[in-house]
Amino acid sequence: xxxxxxxxxxxxxxxxxxxxxxxxxxxxxxxxxxxxxxxxxxxxxxxxxxxxxxxxxxxxxxxxxxxxxxxxxxxxxxxxxxxxxxxxxxxxxxxxxxxxxxxxxxxxxxxxxxxxxxxxxxxxxxxxxxxxxxxxxxxxxxxxxxxxxxxxxxxxxxxxxxxxxxxxxxxxxxxxxxxxxxxxxxxxxxxxxxxxxxxxxxxxxxxxxxxxxxxxxxxxxxxxxxxxxxxxxxxxxxxxxxxxxxxxxxxxxxxxxxxxxxxxxxxxxxxxxxxxxxxxxxxxxxxxxxxxxxxxxxxxxxxxxxxxxxxxxxxxxxxxxxxxxxxxxxxxxxxxxxxxxxxxxxxxxxxxxxxxxxxxxxxxxxxxxxxxxxxxxxxxxxxxxxxxxxxxxxxxxxxxxxxxxxxxxx
Amino acid sequence: xxxxxxxxxxxxxxxxxxxxxxxxxxxxxxxxxxxxxxxxxxxxxxxxxxxxxxxxxxxxxxxxxxxxxxxxxxxxxxxxxxxxxxxxxxxxxxxxxxxxxxxxxxxxxxxxxxxxxxxxxxxxxxxxxxxxxxxxxxxxxxxxxxxxxxxxxxxxxxxxxxxxxxxxxxxxxxxxxx
Numbered sequence: 001x002x003x004x005x006x007x008x009x010x011x012x013x014x015x016x017x018x019x020x021x022x023x024x025x026x027x028x029x030x031x032x033x034x035x036x037x038x039x040x041x042x043x044x045x046x047x048x049x050x051x052x053x054x055x056x057x058x059x060x061x062x063x064x065x066x067x068x069x070x071x072x073x074x075x076x077x078x079x080x081x082x083x084x085x086x087x088x089x090x091x092x093x094x095x096x097x098x099x100x101x102x103x104x105x106x107x108x109x110x111x112x113x114x115x116x117x118x119x120x121x122x123x124x125x126x127x128x129x130x131x132x133x134x135x136x137x138x139x140x141x142x143x144x145x146x147x148x149x150x151x152x153x154x155x156x157x158x159x160x161x162x163x164x165x166x167x168x169x170x171x172x173x174x175x176x177x178x179x180x181x182x183x184x185x186x187x188x189x190x191x192x193x194x195x196x197x198x199x200x201x202x203x204x205x206x207x208x209x210x211x212x213x214x215x216x217x218x219x220x221x222x223x224x225x226x227x228x229x230x231x232x233x234x235x236x237x238x239x240x241x242x243x244x245x246x247x248x249x250x251x252x253x254x255x256x257x258x259x260x261x262x263x264x265x266x267x268x269x270x271x272x273x274x275x276x277x278x279x280x281x282x283x284x285x286x287x288x289x290x291x292x293x294x295x296x297x298x299x300x301x302x303x304x305x306x307x308x309x310x311x312x313x314x315x316x317x318x319x320x321x322x323x324x325x326x327x328x329x330x331x332x333x334x335x336x337x338x339x340x341x342x343x344x345x346x347x348x349x350x351x352x353x354x355x356x357x358x359x360x361x362x363x364x365x366x367x368x369x370x371x372x373x374x375x376x377x378x379x380x381x382x383x384x385x386x387x388x389x390x391x392x393x394x395x396x397x398x399x400x401x402x403x404x405x406x407x408x409x410x
Numbered sequence: 411x412x413x414x415x416x417x418x419x420x421x422x423x424x425x426x427x428x429x430x431x432x433x434x435x436x437x438x439x440x441x442x443x444x445x446x447x448x449x450x451x452x453x454x455x456x457x458x459x460x461x462x463x464x465x466x467x468x469x470x471x472x473x474x475x476x477x478x479x480x481x482x483x484x485x486x487x488x489x490x491x492x493x494x495x496x497x498x499x500x501x502x503x504x505x506x507x508x509x510x511x512x513x514x515x516x517x518x519x520x521x522x523x524x525x526x527x528x529x530x531x532x533x534x535x536x537x538x539x540x541x542x543x544x545x546x547x548x549x550x551x552x553x554x555x556x557x558x559x560x561x562x563x564x565x566x567x568x569x570x571x572x573x574x575x576x577x578x579x580x581x582x583x584x585x586x587x588x
Contacts, residue, residue: 030524030525031567034528038535041535046551047551053586053588056583056584057570060570354562
C-alpha cells in the first residue's frame with residue numbers, strides 16, 4: 001500500500017479532463033475513504049452556514065451529513081424593520097430621556113432578520129432609540145441629535161431581494177449544539193469618538209450585563225500615562241473642561257452637572273434594550289433547536305455580545321419569556337447596577353479612554369451586593385466580560401469607588 | 411526538565427532520551443522517534459500502556475498507517491513534540507519550537523496533494539493526534555469555504571450522484587446559500 005495509483009491518476013485528471021471524474025469509478029474517490037464522523041469534524045470547522053448550504057449540493061453523502069453539523073455561524077447580511085416606527089421616533093416627548101445615541105438598526109421595531117443578496121444595502125435608519133420610561137426620569141440630555149431622525153431607508157425593489165430568516169436557514173440543522181449569529185453592525189450608532197461595548201447573558205430574563213463605555217477612545221502619543229491621570233481632560237458630553245481626578249476614585253461633582261452621568265444612564269439603557277431585543281429575536285430559533293447548548297449573538301463591530309449557555313437555554317424553554325409592552329423585546333426585571341468611573345485611563349497598547357465607565361448589572365432578585373460580589377464567582381463575571389485590552393480597563397475601573405444604583409423594571 | 415531515562419527503552423538518542431519504534435502497516439518501514447514525539451498520539455500512548463514494558467522490543471506496528479503517511483506524520487510529531495518527554499508533562503508542556511515557527515511549518519506541511527491530505531487526516535484520526543487532526547481538518551474545511559458546489563467537487567475529487575431533478579430540488583431548499 002505504498003504508492004497509490006489512484007492518487008497519481010487524480011493528479012493527471014486535475015490538469016485536464018473533468019469528464020473523467022464525472023464517470024470515474026467509485027474506487028478512485030479518495031474522499032469516500034473518509035468515514036462520516038471525520039467528514040462531520042471537517043464540516044464543523046467550516047462554520048459558515050452558507051458554505052454548509054452549498055456543501056449540501058455537492059453530493060448525496062454531503063447532503064445527508066450537513067444537517068448533522070453541530071456548530072454553525074450565521075452571518076446576517078442585513079437587518080430590516082418589520083414596520084416603520086410611528087411616534088416613537090419623535091424625540092420631543094419630554095418625559096422620556098433622549099438618547100445621544102443613534103440607533104442604526106431599529107431594534108425595538110425589528111421582528112425579522114434578513115439574509116440573502118440585497119441589491120441596495122439598507123442605509124442607516126437614523127431611528128432614535130428612545131428608551132421606555134425608566135425610573136430615572138431624566139430630562140432630555142443636551143447632546144446633539146442626529147439630523148436624519150426620521151426613518152428613511154432606501155426602498156428595496158421587491159423583486160431583487162431574497163429574504164431568508166435565520167430560522168429558515170437553520171431549519172435543517174436538527175443537531176445544532178453551538179450557534180453563533182453575527183449581525184452586520186452594532187445596533188447603537190455612536191456620536192463620534194464614543195466607545196461602547198456590552199456583554200449580556202440571558203436565561204428567560206437577564207442574567208447579567210457588563211457595559212464598558214468611554215466618551216472618547218484614542219491612541220496615546222505618550223507612554224507616561226498612568227491609570228488615573230490627574231490633569232487629563234475628560235471630554236464628557238462634548239465639554240472640554242477637565243474633570244479633576246479625585247484620588248479617592250470618586251466621581252467629580254461636575255460629572256453630575258455637565259451631563260456626564262445622564263449620558264451614562266442613557267448608554268446603559270440603550271445597551272440593555274439592544275440586548276433585550278436580541279434576546280427576543282432568538283426565541284423561534286431556540287424553540288426550533290432543542291439540542292442547543294450555546295448561543296452567541298454578536299455583531300461585526302464588536303459592540304455587543306449576547307450569550308446563552310446550556311443552563312440558560314434550558315431555563316428559557318421551561319420558563320416563558322416576558323416581553324415588554326413594546327412587544328419586540330424582552331422585559332427587563334428590576335435591576336441592581338454598580339458603576340465605576342475614571343476620567344482617564346491608559347491601557348497597555350496605548351489606547352486612552354476618557355470618561356471611562358464600567359457598569360455591572362444584575363437583576364435585583366439575585367440578591368444584595370454582598371451575595372453578588374462575595375459569591376463563588378466574585379467579580380469574575382465582570383472581569384471576564386471583555387477581551388484585552390478592555391479587560392485591563394475593567395480591572396483598572398474596578399479599583400475605583402463603587403456607585404450603586406437601582407432601576408425599575410422596563 | 412530533561413527526560414529521566416528511567417525505564418528500559420530499547421534504544422536511545424545520545425542524550426539518553428527514550429525512543430520508540432513505530433512500524434508501518436505493511437511492515438516496510440520502521441521509524442525510531444523520541445518518546446515525546448510518539449506520545450503525541452493517544453493511540454500510541456494507549457498501545458504502550460496496554461503492552462507494558464516489553465512493548466518496545468519489536469516496535470509498535472500501526473496497522474492502519476502506511477509507510478509514506480507514517481513518515482509524514484512523524485515529521486509533524488517531531489516538530490511539535492514538547493521538549494520534555496516525561497509522559498505526564500507531554501500534553502501540558504509547550505513544544506520546543508516557537509509559535510511562529512510552528513505556524514509556518516504547519517502551513518507548509520499541508521501543502522500536499524489531496525491524496526496525501528486525505529491520508530494524513532485519516533492517520534491523524536486513527537492515531538488520535540489532536541494537533542494534526544485539527545490542522546488537516548481545518549485545511550480541508552478552508553478548501554470548502556467560499557467555493558461553489560462544483561468547485562468543491564473538483565477540489566476534493568468528488569462525484570455527484572444527484573440527478574438533475576434532485577439537484578434542482580436541493581438547490582431550491584438551500585437557495586439562501588447562493
